[in-house]
Amino acid sequence: MSTTGAAATTAQKRRVPIWDNARWIAITLMVMGHAILKLIAESDVAYEAYLFIYAFHVPLFVAVSGYFAKSGPPGTRQLHRLLTDIVFPYLIFETIWTLVRWLLGGNFWLDYATASWTLWFLIAIAIWRISLPYLVLLRYPLLISILISVGAGYIESLDATFTLTRTLGLLPFFVFGWHLRQRQLTGRWLALGPRVVWRWRAAALALFTALAVVIVLSIDRLRELKVRRFLLYDESYGTIGYDQVWAGVIRLCLILLAFGLIVAFLVLVPRRLTWFSKLGAATMYIYLLHSFVLFPFRESGVLDGPQPAWVLPAMMLLSVGISVLLSQGVVRRVFRPLVEPRARWLFRREPATLTGTIVLPPGEPR
Template identity: 30%
Template sequence: MERDVYFDNARWLMITLVVFGHLIQPYQNMIVLQTSYTWIYTFHMPVFIFLAGFFAKGMGHKAAIEKLVKKLLLPYLFFQVIYTMFYYAIGKEGWLQSVLIPQWALWFLLSLFCWHMLLIPFKYIRPLTGIPLAVLIGVAAGYVDTIGSEFSLSRTFVFFPFFLIGYWATKDQLAVLRRMPIRFGAGFVLISTAIVLYHFPNLSTGWLLGSKSFAEIGADESGGLIRILIYVISAVMMASVLSLIPAKETPFSKYGQRTLYVYLLHGFAIQYIRAEDIFEVSNTLDILGLLFVTFSIVWVLSQRWILRIWKPLIELKSP
């Protein structure tokens, strides 16, 4: 089957935003970067998870589960060890965490495996019932204090609705999103959201990360309503971004096929930059510099020589 470059473009854009979001996280003293960080987190992981669900069709049988164990759990265990050693080497505080708590961004591998397992019963439930049920589970998880970072349980339950939406989505539905009137609306939504976030910079990103209970975020019984509102905002933002992604070949399309490598490896660069406090950001030129660093990290980690080195460890295949 011929690859659909639309999805490669989407993956490349999302992984670039993942790297940029992680890079600017320490510089929240600048209102522009604080707004950018929150804006990115309203949609970048929902889009990534939606795309993972879209390509999960046909999963659930024994051979597929065995493949997922090799593709997700074994790399998770390997990188859990590698990142722990790396954190110790650069003197990062709190490097020795519980083995049950994923290091860095490794939660995604663990949650991705769990989403596929949850899909086994949910694929037999009609989407009009299954998706609201998944939302209900995500809301309920916020009221349980013991559901948190361990085993990435909180994020697994909170983000599962986006995975399930992706599973039930079709190419025809995505094509509808790319109609010109909807694209104009999508642009308005993205710009309007950025303006609102700029004027209300104190929104806790804990609601967008999905890793903590309502009590840890500082919410009371109203936490469920807030999470439902966040679901709506993220879903609209996700649809808006998917609407604007180009469906034609771009210079970056080929890099969209290698996002797993960027996702797993960019943490070494980001954490080293943070540990050594390499950058001082105080003006627009500095922000442009961070953008350049972001594109450089994504470009380097997308090169074939990186794939040849890491493929045996990430995909358990010879180069």
């Protein structure tokens, strides 16, 4: 067996089904939330589904990313992957979206400081990965991240530049995911017997049921309170319309609720291999490409105004189909240069020393 083949086999053996399952379900919920957005203005049912999904799906996706984040000093390999997995795809897709807007009649203006639509996550995760090793040096990183998130909501000067509002607002969930791994909860959970597992799952189902009931019974009040805008973590309290000192309590409560929902979700995720486990390795493809599939629905006006009752479940089913389609091997092969650019030509072959000088091979002229 070749070295590459052996490495691939080892990587496959290391994959834990529960996390691949969680990844795929989480990204599918994200597609679903984006797909039904246009329906929420005219439909209470769509708004209820939207609030239910957004109460946990973005925090969940961030927490899963935090679970696999490294908190030690970054090495050359980590810095390399930060560029190839995050920075380069962001630059590529931000350029593509600029071209799309230009071709549709807009001005050609490259603005890499302001992310287009879903691309905010790439900027945020780059900042989270860089800052995590410093944050965990402190004694209470999770508590500090919560204080940062709540406090950021009071600063009206923070805006979407380099997605700072969302980066600071969602920081606790990245740290929360890291905490889950530090406590080695995956091994403990997989070691539990079926009876204990189903007790936990019953409690998780009860929590999600309670959330759904509260949303359905309070939908008018939730519209009035502008809860949806709080769940996006991309605005200050004052911008939403809350100038009161206690406005941060709303974000704090939503953060704590999301912590519970993240755990409840992970408890409900299948622990073994499923038909969609292998699709969990393609979440970045789904994330970056699904917006192009949904773009015509958002911009054509086909979903504007009141819609028949069947449209909501149809869009939800379409979201699952999109997630499955974009997980396929042929899609990954075609779009790999954009989603996973290796850009080997851009990196120098000789590493740098700690002082920044280049290490030359023996006998190389200086």
